[in-house]
Amino acid sequence: MHPEKLMRGGANGQQLNPVDELPVWWGESGMPGTSATQTGVVVGHNYSTRDAPFRALRVVEPGDRVVLSTPAGVLEYAVKTAGPLHKGTLLGAHELRESVAGRLILANCDVRDGKPTDNHDIVVAQLVGS
Secondary structure: OEEEEEOOEOOOOOEOOOOOOOOEEEOOOEOOOOOOOOOEEEEOOOOOOOOOOOHHHHHOOOOOEEEEEEOOEEEEEEEEEEEEEEOOHHHOOOHHHOOOOOEEEEEEEEEEOOEEEEEEEEEEEEEEEO
């Protein structure tokens, strides 16, 4: 995970766009960790023509595991749900914005046949071990 946090930006305050190829922590969310009391959100790019760290989010399924390496240690999460979510949904009032201890959300912008769609691929996972 990129060490710099990502805050909402852009002219309308509604853009989430990592500036490089590395996934980044969404600065308005909690930090992943064993003592986390909030949901942590990590966003990353997806490309159809080249590799990107979050390209595989569309094939993640409930029951899969997410392993996150942090300076404090390795965290393991169980995937609860995975699938598309309309772009902009996480920027407004939505149940995924609620603080849930030990929850991790991974998100990318969905790309199909070289063109962006109106969705994000979203993976929601819960901390199971460290």
